[in-house]
Amino acid sequence: MKMKKFINDPNDITDELLEGYVEANKELVSLDENRKVVNRKLETANRVTVVTMGGAGHEPSCIGFVGEGMVDVGVIGDIFAAPGPEACIQALKMADKGKGILYIVLNHAGDMLSGNLAMKTAKREGLNVKKVITQEDISSVPRSDAGNRRGLVGCIPTYKIAGAAAAAGKTLDEVADVTQRFADNMATLAVALRGATHPVTGCTLADLDEDEMEIGMGQHGEGGGGRQKMKTADETATIMLEALLKDLSITDGEKVMLIINGSGATTLMELCIIYRKCAKYLKERNIEIVANHIGELLTVQEQAGFQMCLARMDEELLEYWEAPCNTPYFKMCKKN
Amino acid sequence: MLSDVKDTITVILLKSADVLKDNSDYFCAIDSKFGDGDHGITIVKIADKIQLCAKNWKEETFYEFMNHLGFEIMQVNGGSAGPLWGTLFQGFARAFKDEDTMTPQQLKKGFREALNEMRELTAADIGDKTMMDTLIPAVEASDEAKEDISLILKSVEQGAKAGMEATKSFTAKYGRAKSYGERTIGTPDAGAVSLYLFFTGLLEGYNNK
Numbered sequence: 001m002k003m004k005k006f007i008n009d010p011n012d013i014t015d016e017l018l019e020g021y022v023e024a025n026k027e028l029v030s031l032d033e034n035r036k037v038v039n040r041k042l043e044t045a046n047r048v049t050v051v052t053m054g055g056a057g058h059e060p061s062c063i064g065f066v067g068e069g070m071v072d073v074g075v076i077g078d079i080f081a082a083p084g085p086e087a088c089i090q091a092l093k094m095a096d097k098g099k100g101i102l103y104i105v106l107n108h109a110g111d112m113l114s115g116n117l118a119m120k121t122a123k124r125e126g127l128n129v130k131k132v133i134t135q136e137d138i139s140s141v142p143r144s145d146a147g148n149r150r151g152l153v154g155c156i157p158t159y160k161i162a163g164a165a166a167a168a169g170k171t172l173d174e175v176a177d178v179t180q181r182f183a184d185n186m187a188t189l190a191v192a193l194r195g196a197t198h199p200v201t202g203c204t205l206a207d208l209d210e211d212e213m214e215i216g217m218g219q220h221g222e223g224g225g226g227r228q229k230m231k232t233a234d235e236t237a238t239i240m241l242e243a244l245l246k247d248l249s250i251t252d253g254e255k256v257m258l259i260i261n262g263s264g265a266t267t268l269m270e271l272c273i274i275y276r277k278c279a280k281y282l283k284e285r286n287i288e289i290v291a292n293h294i295g296e297l298l299t300v301q302e303q304a305g306f307q308m309c310l311a312r313m314d315e316e317l318l319e320y321w322e323a324p325c326n327t328p329y330f331k332m333c334k335k336n
Numbered sequence: 337m338l339s340d341v342k343d344t345i346t347v348i349l350l351k352s353a354d355v356l357k358d359n360s361d362y363f364c365a366i367d368s369k370f371g372d373g374d375h376g377i378t379i380v381k382i383a384d385k386i387q388l389c390a391k392n393w394k395e396e397t398f399y400e401f402m403n404h405l406g407f408e409i410m411q412v413n414g415g416s417a418g419p420l421w422g423t424l425f426q427g428f429a430r431a432f433k434d435e436d437t438m439t440p441q442q443l444k445k446g447f448r449e450a451l452n453e454m455r456e457l458t459a460a461d462i463g464d465k466t467m468m469d470t471l472i473p474a475v476e477a478s479d480e481a482k483e484d485i486s487l488i489l490k491s492v493e494q495g496a497k498a499g500m501e502a503t504k505s506f507t508a509k510y511g512r513a514k515s516y517g518e519r520t521i522g523t524p525d526a527g528a529v530s531l532y533l534f535f536t537g538l539l540e541g542y543n544n545k
Contacts, residue, residue: 014413035413055415077413080372084411084418109511110415113457117410117419140515148514201364203373 060329069325082110088118100172106151107135139216164320186311196301352537370513378414402429427453467527
């Protein structure tokens with residue numbers, strides 16, 4: 001199939017991207033066998049450590065956040081595909097520094113299978129591991145059926161909270177509890193204008209007409225209407241934000257985190273216009289944005305669209321969000 | 337394991353791997369409707385492992401061979417198919433742990449153990465539009481077959497076919513396709529199709545051994 005991408009042999013994409021990525025960021029990370037990207041400071045870590053996994057083709061997620069103060073080991077599978085359980089077990093063993101390991105898994109079928117098999121082996125071998133699943137896509141099913149919600153960009157602030165709690169010397173139970181609390185209080189909704197191309201097969205992954213957009217992937221429109229005619233930035237932002245606020249039952253006077261994540265082919269210009277409307281809307285509702293980010297954290301190739309992630313914040317979560325970190329694609333400076 | 341049986345099993349597995357590889361584009365085409373469109377790519381990786389292990393069979397017992405093959409498949413970086421197919425093979429292997437013979441009874445036990453192992457890994461059942469829709473009726477058909485390897489494999493193929501065909505009428509409950517809900521009706525599940533074709537390969541391989 002016809003495809004316009006700067007690649008070589010499609011079968012080499014994942015390995016070649018990892019090679020380039022790690023070479024460019026070698027002061028922070030190293031590449032271990034079976035596609036494990038490892039925090040250079042892991043070796044001397046005397047704390048709870050954080051492990052995650054995921055498919056390739058979503059860069060900078062998840063390897064972009066391996067480094068100081070976020071993820072210690074990120075395991076990559078293949079394009080849009082989870083790694084096998086053995087690589088995950090190796091990652092957990094490697095991350096074991098005697099204080100426990102927090103394993104963050106996004107709710108996608110392949111990730112969950114490998115994650116569950118890895119947990120089974122880890123438990124049998126006596127590793128002290130706790131798992132937190134991110135499942136915050138509100139589009140397909142209601143909050144009461146969270147087990148069927150998919151993990152989207154919310155995994156990245158989740159890494160940040162977990163990494164900061166671990167760096168603060170908290171116990172595994174404490175790190176797992178605060179991470180779970182954050183995960184339980186976040187919600188994401190995605191909108192797409194144009195689909196991505198699978199970089200190996202060349203197949204298009206969504207088929208949207210030029211005048212169409214799709215909010216959420218839910219057939220039943222729980223996300224705010226599903227497939228519909230294109231709307232303005234303000235209208236789109238309002239539909240999505242209202243769905244997220246409703247899902248989280250956020251009321252006047254609360255504090256939130258707002259992330260506008262580009263899917264790959266939507267400009268920063270557009271993302272800023274979306275953010276502007278959200279900020280105005282929230283201000284009118286007396287809801288304070290205490291943490292934010294606009295940019296590309298988790299992409300889907302050249303898919304046009306964005307993910308809006310909203311989370312309820314409290315003082316402890318904010319402290320961990322603001323704690324310093326240094327990873328190739330997310331840095332937080334020390335507050336004065 | 338007797339060497340003549342070993343050779344037969346090798347031939348059967350190689351045939352099944354060929355069938356999977358020959359249908360790679362077909363799997364991708366089905367999967368591209370509601371999935372990532374890469375099921376054929378993952379299945380080729382799995383077929384590669386089957387071929388590699390079958391051609392280099394050094395293990396003393398069938399259990400060791402099959403368990404190792406399952407482990408190798410598990411390492412395929414292909415989302416859910418690796419762990420699922422790996423589990424299937426390792427479950428099948430378990431039936432031969434203390435009994436290194438390939439009798440009709442043992443074959444049936446292998447299919448049953450494979451299903452048991454899969455049930456531990458996934459909650460997917462009949463009607464959820466997954467490979468389990470192929471596997472469950474295939475194993476039931478195996479149990480009902482006469483005590484003859486050829487008849488068992490024929491029965492498995494027929495059960496699998498009916499199960500795979502039925503996935504066309506189901507709404508997806510697992511994986512990426514789940515998000516498309518009722519739009520998935522009319523299209524079979526890619527995982528159900530690939531497993532069915534694997535079973536046709538087993539039968540074909542046995543008949544032409």
